Amino acid sequence: MAVEASDGPVTFKKSSASKSNQLHSEMKNSDSYDDGQSNRKTSDVPASNGQSSSSLNGKASAIESSVDISKESNLKTYTKSSPSANSKFPSLGNKNESLLEKKIPKCDDFEDEEDNTPLSDIRMKMNNDNDKKATPNALKKSYEDSDDDDIPLSARLPHNTNLGESSSNYDDSDKQETASKLSVKRPLDEIGSLHSSGKKPKLSDPGSSINAKQISVRSDAKVEEEDDDDIPISRKKNKVVKLMDKSSSSKKLTNVAKVNKGAAPSFKKKEKLKKSGNESEHSQSTKLQLSSGDGQKKWTTLVHNGIIFPPPYKPHGVKILYKGKPVTLTPEQEEVATLFAVMRDTEYMEKEIFKDNFWNDWRELLGENHVIQNLKDCDFTPIYDWCQIEKDKKKQMSLEEKKALREEKMKQEEKYMWAIVDGVKEKVGNFRAEPPGLFRGRGVHPKMGKVKRRIRPNDVVINIGKDAPIPECPIPGESWAEITHDDTVTWLAKWRDPIKPNKLKMVSLAASSSWKGQSDKEKYEKARMLKSYIGNIRAAYTKGFTSKDITKQxxxxxxxxxxKLALRAGNEKDDEEADTVGCCTLKVENVTAEGHNKLKFDFLGKDSIKYENTVEVEPPVYKAILKFQKDKQPGDDLFDKLDTSKLNAHLKELMPNLTAKVFRTFNASFTLDDMLNKETKDGVVAEKTAVYQHANKQVAIICNHQRSVSKNHSTQISKLNEKIDELQAVLKELKIDLDRARKEKPPLKRSSDGKNKRNLNPEAIGKKIAQISAKIEKMQRDIHTKEDLKTVALGTSKINYLDPRITVSWCKRHEVPIEKIYTKTLLEKFAWAMDVDPDFRI
DNA sequence: CTGGAGACTTGGGACAATGCTG
DNA sequence: CAGCATTGTCCCAAGTCTCCAG
Structure with missing residues (x-):
């Protein structure tokens, strides 16, 4: 059911020459684009993090105020920052700067442009399962540059899955209606409070008496030297908050948080700040720098406690049977046997490679002359049963016991959970060494079943500040492999993966940390930047379709x-891994020409997830593919002159720092932004979140994020259906009662049990009917979405591809509490995006 | 220019926590 | 308020991309 390709996706109106300037202004426009809403800005939207602008004192406040100053004087900040912006990244620095100017011209801008946009270009082509509702009126193109350029092609060309898409035309109407709404304050505020209060309890960090000292020293220094310029604000903000937590001001902060939670009095202040200063977001992104550039210093001081190891193996003494006879194993042998035993009812047991690999490794442990000579004659049932019993025991434990156990674990791990980076306490991501296990590769993996041996301190390299105390090795008598003080990297510890010795496992900070937040933000800024380059890029590759130079082609x-398809780059892989491909590694047989310019893609991508899609492509592309396939055998590379480094090198000529993966981010975020703005209607929160989910789903489809259908999916569906039937019967009865009640007759006896019902008045019955109808509707919706989403994984795109600022600003504009969209951890991860301006657009 | 090492992001599924309902 | 479904987190595998030596 391939859909016809959106006609000439690449109709370029603008000469590619004048490029980047233009692009810039376009981008600016897009920022403020939201017609007629500019006034909104003045009114509301607190600086989100209840933290940032609230009570300040002492040193912390000094830092904070420097932040605020930059907020207030946008212009100053901008001029200052743009020249200093990383030269590799020319436009990012000032991308937002003209917010002030921009506002005005933009309307005309796009009105002009819309005229010369061919409708055919605008048309969004996705056939839709069920919601064709999008209103195709005002065929107005809402984006600054009316060329199709900004529409990710993938948005126009759906997968041929059953999950269609909606919306036919670019339609401004939604925007207008959204414009009338004022943004929300409450939810954001809650986030703020959530944060400040959330972090607080943990501060009593044990393992850092030294640390405390370092922190305060550091914070002093900060106040004086910190020149705002080399530290992204997002990060600084964190600092402020956290430092405050540590200091005496923490009490005050908590109070503010509390207040915030209630009504929202603390806003007053923020609003004022906003008014005079405006868009913290902008000053923020002005600061953006590419700190990820390597070889660069990432930290000055780094303190942490290393990592924790799983407890040593406790032998259980349960014997396996070999040819029916019990065999005694050494603890080491038994440990591995147990790892195998517990896999009994997984599908790995049917895979010969898995068993072979396991046997090879285990045999080595058993030794040449062991009684056990093959796996076939081994019966692991005794161990399996023992494990089941242990599992049950655990389950049976009382609540208190479980709690005690958990607390015990917490106590042991607490000190590993935190690191202090340049005086700021940050959560550590994976501070636990991976326990031994059997390697479970995905797809057909040549190494599945191999024994992943235990990691010992001796495998682990610790990276830590020069002046920081070297973490004590948690296993007595052993020691770390090495201590380094490399300030150009962000990992705290690393070791070699025993399965793939040339792969490293690294311990770094959690997703909520400022390091991660910072690079996340950079990632999205890059995607935004692509938006303004995409027109030329598309022009360039369209030209290239017919190039005589085969590499260029x-x-x-x-x-x-x-x-167009949001494919991954596709690096080369070796034979030791599952056989999967990406764009550059597509094999001849992965793409089939089906006539009428339709190409069928069928391959295993990352994680051996199947990608199946039939799309209509540009005729020259179709021809080119036929040409690339000519004289090749299945198994040969489709793009034999290409690899990811060549591709990325080429992309970098088109836009600084552009790489293949940016297209996925761009496609995803753009689609979200676009759909949200087209489809959000007035209504209750649940309806709006459904719109969000729908957009989220489209993105997941574009990115091919799948999940396996849960095993009881069908049971659940039929259960729901049953319930609906029941309710419908009740409804029917109620309607009869209503009729009778209107005629002042008593209700009939209940059909189910024949008992009398209460004699209710018509209003009451009417109310009941409404209630039940609503319930039925909800259940029907549930069934629908469940069915709809059974193979689509929404999480991945939400976590990795959707610019949180789009989400947050949308929530603000439409009064959707952000908690409806993001879980607690995601709120933490996206803390850097919470104070975005409600007008933010990608 | 190439291949491998290293650093960091993205991915699905297992499992634990939480929520809902009879 | 137990028992199960749902949601959220953790785990660690599998990608991308950069850098550097030869």
């Missing part, structure tokens, strides 16, 4: 696929 087609 392949680059063009590959880029087209990456843009």
């Amino acid at each position: 392949q680059i063009a087609v590959a880029t087209y696929f990456i843009d």
Whole structure:
């Protein structure tokens, strides 16, 4: 059911020459684009993090105020920052700067442009399962540059899955209606409070008496030297808050948090700040720098406690049977046997490679002359049963016991959970060494079943500040492999993966940390930047489709696929891994020409997830593919002149720092932004979140984020259906009662049990009917979405691809509490995005 | 220019916590 | 208020991309 390709996706109106300037202004426009809403800005939207602008004192406040100053004087900040912006990244620095100017011209801008946009270009082509509702009126293109350029092609070309899409035309009407709404304050505020109060309890960190000292020293220094310029604000903010927590001001902070939670009095202040200063977001993104550039210093002081190891193996003494006879094993042998035993009812047991690999490794442990000579004659049932019993025991434990156990664990781990980076306490991501296990690769993995041996301190390299105390090795008598003080990297510890010795496992900070937040933000800024380059990029590759130079031609087609289908780059892989492909590694047989310019893609991508999609492509692309396939055998590379480094090198010529993966981010975030703005209607929160979910789903489909259907999916569906039937019967009866009640007759006896019902008045019955109808409707919706989403995983895109600022600003505009969209951890992860301006657009 | 090492992001599924309902 | 479904987190595998030596 491939959909016809949106006609000439690449109709470029603008000469590609004048490029970047233009692009910039376009981008600016897009920022403020939200017609007629500018006044909104003045009114509301607190600086989100209840933290940032609230009570301040002491040193912390000094830092904070420097932040605020930059907020207030946008212009100053901008001029200051743009020249200093990383030269590799020319436009990012000032991208937002003209917010003030921009506002005005923009309307005309796009009105002009819309005229010369061919409708055919605008048309969004996705056939839709069920919601064709999008209103196709005002065929107005809402984006600054009316060329289709900004529409990710993938948005126009759906997968041929049953999950269609909606909306036909670019339609401004939604925007207008949204414009009338004022943004919400409450939810954001809650976040703020959530944060400040959330972190507080943990501060009593044990393992850092030294640390405390360092922190305060550091914070003093900060106040004086910190020149705002080399530290992203997002990060600074964190600092402020956290430092405050530590200091005496923490009490005050908590109070504020509390207040915030209630009504929202603390807003007053923020609003004022906003008014005079305006858009903290902008000053913030002005600061953006590419700190990820390597070889660069990432920290000055780094303190942490290393990592924790799983407890040593406790032998259980249960014997396996070999040819029916019990065999005694050494603890080491038994441990591995147990790892195998517990896999009994997984599908791995049917895989020969798995068993072979396991046997090879286990046999080595058993030794040449062991009684056990093959796996076939081994019966692991006794161990399996023993494990089941242990599991049950655990389950049976009382609540208190479980709690005690958990607390015990917490106590042991607490000190590993935190690191102090440049005086700021940050959560550590994975501070636990991976326990031994059997390697479970995905897909057909040549190494599945191999024994992943235990990691010991001796495998682990610790990276830590020069002046920081070296973490004590948690296993007595052993020691770390090495201590380094490398301030150009962000990992705290690393070791070699025993399964793939040339792969490293690294311990770094959690997703909520400022390091991660910072690079996350950079990632999205890059995607935004692509928005203004995409027109030229598309023009360039369209030209390349017919290039005589075969390498150039392949680059063009590959880029087209990456843009249009959001394919991954596709690095080379060796034979020791599952056989999967990405764009550059597509094999001849992965793409089939089906006539009428339709190409069928069928391959295993990352994690051996199947990608199946049939799309209509540009005729020259179709021809090119036929040409690339000519004289090749299945198994040969489709793009034989290409690899990811060549591709990325080429992309970098088109836009600074552009790489293949940016297209996925761009596609995803753009689609979200676009759909949210087109489809959000007035209504209750649940309806709006459904719109969000729908957009989220489209993105997941574009990115091919799948999940396996839960095993009881069908049971659950039929259960719901049953319930609906029941309710419908009740409804029917109620309607009869209503009729009778109106005629002042008593209700009939209840059909189910024949008992009398209460004699209710018509209003009451009417109310009941409404209630039940609503319930039925809800259940029907539930069934629908469940069915709809049974194979689609929404989480991945939410976590990795959707610019949280789009989400947050949408929530603000539509009074949707952010908690409806983000879980607690995601709120933490996206803390850097919470004070975005409600007008933010990608 | 190439291949491998290293650093960091993205991915699905297992499992634990939480929520809901009879 | 137990028992189960749902949701949220953790785990660790599998990608991308950069850098550097030869």
